Amino acid sequence: MTRDNKMRIAVILGNRLRDLWAYTYLKFELEKLGNEVRILNPGDFIEFNKFLPHVVIVPEMITQIMWDIGYAAKKKKMLVINMKAEGITNEYFEKCMTGYGTPATDLTDILIVWGNVTKQHHLKYTKEDPSDIFICGNIRFDKYYTRLLTKEEFCRKYDIPVEKPIVTYGNNLIWTSDNLRDSDINKNSPELQDTSIEEFTQLLKRMVKLRGTIIDSLFRITKKFNDVTFVIKPHPHESTEAIESYYEGMKKYGTDNLYVIKEIDISDILNVTDIYLFWNSVSATEAWFLNKPTIGLHFGEEINYYLCDFIKGCDVCTTEEKFEKRLKYYLNGGEIPEELLRNRNEFIKANCYKVDGKRTQEVAKVIDEYVKKNAVTPVGELYYREIIYISMYLLKRLLGMSINDRLQFWKTPTNDLATPEHIKEMELRVEGDIYNFKNIQE
Numbered sequence: 214m215t216r217d218n219k220m221r222i223a224v225i226l227g228n229r230l231r232d233l234w235a236y237t238y239l240k241f242e243l244e245k246l247g248n249e250v251r252i253l254n255p256g257d258f259i260e261f262n263k264f265l266p267h268v269v270i271v272p273e274m275i276t277q278i279m280w281d282i283g284y285a286a287k288k289k290k291m292l293v294i295n296m297k298a299e300g301i302t303n304e305y306f307e308k309c310m311t312g313y314g315t316p317a318t319d320l321t322d323i324l325i326v327w328g329n330v331t332k333q334h335h336l337k338y339t340k341e342d343p344s345d346i347f348i349c350g351n352i353r354f355d356k357y358y359t360r361l362l363t364k365e366e367f368c369r370k371y372d373i374p375v376e377k378p379i380v381t382y383g384n385n386l387i388w389t390s391d392n393l394r395d396s397d398i399n400k401n402s403p404e405l406q407d408t409s410i411e412e413f414t415q416l417l418k419r420m421v422k423l424r425g426t427i428i429d430s431l432f433r434i435t436k437k438f439n440d441v442t443f444v445i446k447p448h449p450h451e452s453t454e455a456i457e458s459y460y461e462g463m464k465k466y467g468t469d470n471l472y473v474i475k476e477i478d479i480s481d482i483l484n485v486t487d488i489y490l491f492w493n494s495v496s497a498t499e500a501w502f503l504n505k506p507t508i509g510l511h512f513g514e515e516i517n518y519y520l521c522d523f524i525k526g527c528d529v530c531t532t533e534e535k536f537e538k539r540l541k542y543y544l545n546g547g548e549i550p551e552e553l554l555r556n557r558n559e560f561i562k563a564n565c566y567k568v569d570g571k572r573t574q575e576v577a578k579v580i581d582e583y584v585k586k587n588a589v590t591p592v593g594e595l596y597y598r599e600i601i602y603i604s605m606y607l608l609k610r611l612l613g614m615s616i617n618d619r620l621q622f623w624k625t626p627t628n629d630l631a632t633p634e635h636i637k638e639m640e641l642r643v644e645g646d647i648y649n650f651k652n653i654q655e
Contacts, residue, residue, distance in 0.1 A: 219249040220267050220584050225282055226252055227272030231449060234478070235352045235573070242577035248584070255282065267588040268292040270580070274317030283320035289591045294580060296325040316340070323583055325576060327351045328566040347579050350565055350572035357502050358570025362481035371474060373442055378544060381444040381482055382431055382490040382510075383497070384451060427492060427510050428459070430533045432466040434540065441544065443471045446482050451475065488543050497527055501557045502568055506543045510536060523564075526557035 222243055224236050233252075240250040251264055255278045269286040271279050274295050283293045295317070318339045324346045326332050332348055335341045368375040435443045445459055459473045474482065479496055483489060489500040489507045497507040507527040530536040561568060 219247060220588055221264060222248050222250045222268050222270065222580070222584065223261060223264055223266035224250060224252045224270045225272065225279070226254055227279075231353060231479075232272065234356060238355065238573050239352055239577060242573050243581060246577060246581040248581065255279065258285070261285075262593070265289070265591050265593055266291060267591055268294060268580070268584050270294045270296050273297060274321060280317060280320070283317065287320050289593070290589055291591045292322045292584060292588055293320055294323050294325060294583070295321040296576065297327065297331065321345075322587070323347060323579075325349050325579065328562075328564040330564045348566050349576045349579060350567045350569075352573040352576055354499070354502065354565070354568045355570050355573050356478070356480045357499070357568070361484040362477075364485040367481070367485040371472060373472060377440060377442045377470075378487040379442045379444060379485055380438075380488045380490060380540070381446055381486040383446045383479070383482075383494055384448045385492055385494040423512065426512050428462060430510070430512065430536065431490070432462050432468060432471070433533070434537060435468045435471045436466060437537065438540070438544070439470055441470065443468075444482065444486070445471065445473045446477070446479065447473065447475045449475075488540065491527075495523060498523065498557075498561065498565070501526060501561065504549070506547075506549055508536065508539055508543075522556075522560050526553050526560055528553070 224240060226232060226236060236252050240252060243250045251260070251266075253260055253264070261282075269282060269291050271282055271293065272295075273279060274283055283295075286293050316339075318341055321341075322345070324335060324341060326335070326346060326348055327350055328348055332343075332346045335346060336343060362370075364379070365375055367373070373379075431443070431445075435441075447456055447459075456473060456475065462468075463471055463473075479499060483500050483503055483505060486500070486505060489497060489505050490510055491497045491507065492510050497509070500507050509524060509527045509529045511529055511531055512533070528539050530539055566572075
């Protein structure tokens with residue numbers, strides 16, 4: 214216990230743009246229950262050791278940095294709670310749960326998941342004790358029960374005609390860049406398990422080509438629907454080069470009713486959207502909470518998408534002609550088919566448990582009860598890999614390197630124990646990881 218008899222809880226921030234709001238409210242709920250809580254960036258071992266928490270909450274144990282945090286925490290006799298940020302998963306995490314030298318399940322005391330589907334996956338592919346897996350839903354979704362941006366506010370903010378319907382295309386992380394290194398395609402999905410590096414590279418190239426096909430189709434469609442406002446919502450980690458390609462396309466096709474809006478929460482853009490377009494992105498499930506039509510643009514050649522149950526809740530268009538026809542249907546007042554609505558409800562119940570605005574409170578209660586029963590006094594000795602992180606950080610500052618140059622080193626301390634496959638996997642995520650460190654003060 215701390216000097217004022219409070220449990221210290223460190224919440225490690227994963228996806229800053231998506232989770233900062235949710236983690237802040239989780240912090241508030243945990244503090245109401247008498248805990249001291251701090252939200253920390255991955256790799257900030259200086260603050261981590263100053264705070265010396267009784268328990269560490271990590272969003273996913275799938276990257277080296279999160280594994281390092283979990284390993285350091287166990288060395289210090291801290292509890293580790295894996296609160297999965299991405300609850301809709303497939304078998305890819307089987308590898309993630311056994312990588313980086315020690316199975317992540319050995320570093321985790323309890324697991325908090327969205328719904329029963331994820332729990333059953335863990336029971337099938339890991340050694341988790343069923344009593345250590347808690348189904349609580351997703352705290353992100355509580356935002357849909359707060360005040361969201363209205364259409365009038367949205368249009369005024371971005372200088373968009375308020376009288377026109379809004380059609381939004383939400384991009385997927387696989388397309389954060391035309392650079393194959395930045396593509397976040399799931400290499401561990403079952404259909405790719407036996408894929409060679411050469412075959413995988415060709416698959417990525419097809420995905421990049423498919424990206425261009427669908428984006429070009431979107432540009433052409435905007436020209437046919439001048440009475441509609443189209444919005445491209447880039448992925449939070451979308452590269453600058455990819456975003457610039459949208460503006461180049463707008464110039465090429467001469468569109469004046471298409472907007473690219475990145476700095477907005479997905480909940481706000483969905484609230485003002487009349488029809489949501491996507492490609493293999495589970496963000497469409499959030500459009501369901503607001504009863505929005507969702508159209509999946511699955512043109513041409515593609516991998517076998519692992520969320521077959523998810524796609525049953527959406528319209529699927531395999532050609533531009535079908536896309537145009539379905540878009541007209543909804544713009545003319547067509548209703549979402551009953552079959553899709555039933556499939557949506559079944560999927561949400563199985564995968565998301567409850568979406569009722571009370572998930573943060575339930576998660577806080579589960580954490581608080583577990584911590585107060587099981588936490589012990591942590592030890593203050595530094596784990597040797599923490600010393601590497603801290604010493605390199607201080608050295609970079611001492612040498613007077615720029616903040617951008619210093620940020621680059623964060624991935625290097627983890628490489629000495631990682632296999633080449635792990636390094637490549639980390640490189641796919643480095644842009645997002647670096648973003649999370651940008652609030653380090655000069």
